[in-house]
Amino acid sequence: MAVSRVQTSSILQGFPKSRSLLAGNPGYDPAATWFIQRISPTTSPSSITFSSIPSGYSSLQIRAMVKDTYTTTAGTYEYNMQFNGDTATNYSWHWLYGNGTSALATGAATQSNIDVIGSGLSSNAALANMYGVSIVDIIDYTSTSKYKTVRAFAGDNANSTSTNYNVDLVSGSWRSTAAITSITLTAGGTAFATGSTFALYGMK
């Protein structure tokens, strides 16, 4: 039974008592997160696309576990983000990241994509069984009056002092007032390795 009001008379009459007004009410949903779509490639595509994204949420979140097939040089690679198929130079981004010895920052303006993940993407040359991970939030994605803002938290770690050890914070912008209806993620090295997974959520 939900509790919406407490009266002295009801307490005196011996109704069940609680020290919390939350008693009997529905639980708090901390994130109000809703699943939209998951893409888990069985081949090794150079890009994946979330299309026909519904408009019923306040923001979007992508949770990704990613590896690149690039093997020429061990290291970490980013993946790139574009919206609504826009390949023009309408994007920009900033990174703040740590490599285990230094805290560093960089950025780029007037780009053809958002370099969302500084290094949350692991080359196949890195430790076997290790994937980079990332959480990407796309704020107010249906607005038709604002540019779109992206933030990301990402990282990879290969138990190494020579490769794959970065933790990253990313901010990005797409200079468009169009509502986002599709998101394309492109591998920064060669292609997304089998086992990579991209899940799209809506946040209310």
Add this chain to the structure above:
Amino acid sequence: MADVSTEIAIATQTLGSSAASITFSSIPSTYTDLRLVVTGHQTGTGGAVMYLQFNSDTATNYSATEIRGNGSTVASSRGTSTANMRIGFIQDDSVSSSYISVSTVDIFSYTGSTYKTALGTGDADANGSGTVGNFVGLWRSTSAITSITILPVSGNTWTAGTTATLYGIL
């Protein structure tokens, strides 16, 4: 297209008295990822760091990298082949026990056959001191995670009232 609420509280523990660790066991395998939220304080003055161990593995199968700021400087450090995963900040008794910190940890594909990677945040302000930071950690095991042990700095204990909540993400 499904429209399903995806972040679900699995369990919450609030300490009635101080404890050396907090453990979630028998974690169901029905989710894609896990999210852990810890709010509290640790006794002692050995440090203000939070660590994790999975499936009671105390071998040196963990590693982590962090970036942090203390109000005046920013720094990054990493550890390899450690016996636990350094993944958050929770204040210790170098400041008043009234200062409560919060750390969150996202554990990806916890039932998968790959090594387990986690992203952590630590927020531990104390009115002129404290630390904020972000972490990435790795557990080199292909086993599904069925238990998580939350540890303070060695020699410290979690203060009564410290709360940990484990969420599953579908």
